[in-house]
Amino acid sequence: MFQYKKIERLGIITLEKSPANSYDIHFFNEFETILNTIENDQNIAVLLLKSGIPKFFCAGADIKVFASNTVVQNNEMVAKANKIAKIISTSTKIFIAFLNGHTLGGGLELAVACDIRLASNKKFLIGLPEVKLGLMPGNGGIPRLVNAVGYSYAFEMVVSGNPINSEEAFRIGLVHKLYDEKTAEEEALTYVKNLSKGPKTAMATIKQTFAEGVGKNIQDFLQLETNMVKTLYDTFDAKEGFQSFIEKREPKFE
Incomplete structure (x- = not known):
């Protein structure tokens, strides 16, 4: 489900859970193990989180699993998702998410837990559509989205459930840097490598x-x-x- 490699002071986690990097409890258990390894590595300064799945960064919870789970099981999964987001947001490392595909629900909550977000300008959706399932974000997405873009933009995104594209995300400050899709991955890697050389x-x-x-x-x-x-x-x-x-x-x- 994950690939992890180091390039000097930079760590790179690649999400690889077909078809959409949708998560379940097993996804988070493996993720937590990798994050703990990274946190204990004193040589790592910056961590890049990206997807190896075409068209998706992360689509959030696996809806089929969520629908078949008991309430207790879903509460456990939400608690684990919150734990992962907290590990990222309180880590001593600088976490950077590279968005190059659909970033929805818990996928966006994962991205806003990161310190910096980079994106390609190719066509994909970014949003919190939970309200369309009769729910709301529960992995820390609301307060972190408010911190990122302010109350007004965050409220409309959450209450409508309507997604935006990467260009709009850049305009409102949700994405820090926007790259042309032809060179996005190369430029993002250059950015994080340079940042990883810092103190x-x-x-x-x-x-x-x-x-x-x-x-x-x-x-x-x-x-x-x-x-x-x-x-x-x-x-x-x-x-x-x-x-x-x-x-x-x-x-x-x-």
Whole structure:
């Protein structure tokens, strides 16, 4: 269901569960094992999450499985989905989702748990259609979508269940970078490789600062930022950053 490989400080997870990367409890159990391995790998700075299935990033829950499950089984699957999203959103690694196919329901919830979203401009759907099944998102999709695009856009997407395309997702800020479909995968890989060369400790601290600061009043957020930057002054990477600047060379971060 998954392929995992490392390229220096970059980890790449490829979703490969035909035909649409729809998930069930077994999918999440295997996913969790991979994520735990990555979190314990101190050399990894950035993780790219992408699909190896044509036309789909992830279609969310396997509807046939969901329909045949008991309520208890579905609650267990939702709890596991939430756990996976939390692992991603609280990880010390920077998670990047590359969307190059339909990203629906729990698939979008997985994408918004990531820190950065890249996409191809080819024609595919992005949305949270749960309301059309008499349900609503339950894997953290609503609050994370609000954080990504704001209350107004998020509410309309969720209450209507209507999907958008990648160009609209880019326009509203759901997708950070949009690439031409002919070169998208190559450009996305270049982007994540470059990011993975950055200072791991500083990037992890930035992620933590954003996560803890959102929702605070401005004074508390400012104090948090002050406290967090103080933890970086004496690190190897900060010293290397200053020294490489003085010596006019590329930094070699830990």
